[in-house]
Amino acid sequence: MMYRTGLKIVAPVAVLVAMCVYLGVQPVAAVNETQDGQDSLMQQKLTHAQSLLEGLALEDYSSIAEHARALHQISVEADWAGIPNRDYSQYGDKFRDAASKTEKAAEEGNLDSAAWQYMQLVVTCVECHKAVRGQAPAEVAVLQH
Numbered sequence: 001m002m003y004r005t006g007l008k009i010v011a012p013v014a015v016l017v018a019m020c021v022y023l024g025v026q027p028v029a030a031v032n033e034t035q036d037g038q039d040s041l042m043q044q045k046l047t048h049a050q051s052l053l054e055g056l057a058l059e060d061y062s063s064i065a066e067h068a069r070a071l072h073q074i075s076v077e078a079d080w081a082g083i084p085n086r087d088y089s090q091y092g093d094k095f096r097d098a099a100s101k102t103e104k105a106a107e108e109g110n111l112d113s114a115a116w117q118y119m120q121l122v123v124t125c126v127e128c129h130k131a132v133r134g135q136a137p138a139e140v141a142v143l144q145h
């Protein structure tokens with residue numbers, strides 16, 4: 001019963017995420033490693049966001065919580081103070097808020113809420129990228145296409 005309700009919401013989430021990842025991230029995905037071969041913070045975000053979706057699809061609460069926590073942590077590390085865009089930090093806050101709420105929902109075993117919060121999180125990826133593109137200094141030219 002729980003599983004069914006979960007699937008009803010997870011399927012549209014999967015479609016939305018596929019769209020967002022395609023529209024928001026795909027054109028820049030070619031640049032996915034830093035020079036020392038480490039995945040960039042943003043590439044790590046993408047990986048965790050994908051794993052989180054898998055956790056939602058499989059109703060694996062510890063995986064959902066783990067990846068939500070990792071996303072929150074990466075967002076803290078990626079403190080973009082240097083980017084001259086007033087809207088920018090607002091997206092960082094929104095992103096961390098959605099990550100925390102996703103983690104909390106997973107800890108409470110609330111799949112629907114976790115899926116909903118995950119959607120907010122993914123929308124924030126796209127919104128922030130749009131904002132960054134709108135006012136991109138040379139460092140973020142990678143997001144322009």
Ligand code: HEC
Pocket residue numbers: 025028029030031032033040041042043045046047049080088091092095121122124125126128129132139140142143
């Ligand atoms: C608060 C703003 C912000 C949010 C939220 C955000 N990003 Fe980014 N993203 C950036 C900026 C700035 C860049 C360009 C600089 C860079 O590449 O590090 C970028 C670049 C990227 C890139 C291309 C660079 C690379 O290393 O491949 C990917 C992929 C990416 N983001 C994925 C994501 C995903 C997935 C999410 C959501 C789970 C997300 N981002 C959320 C600001 C953001």
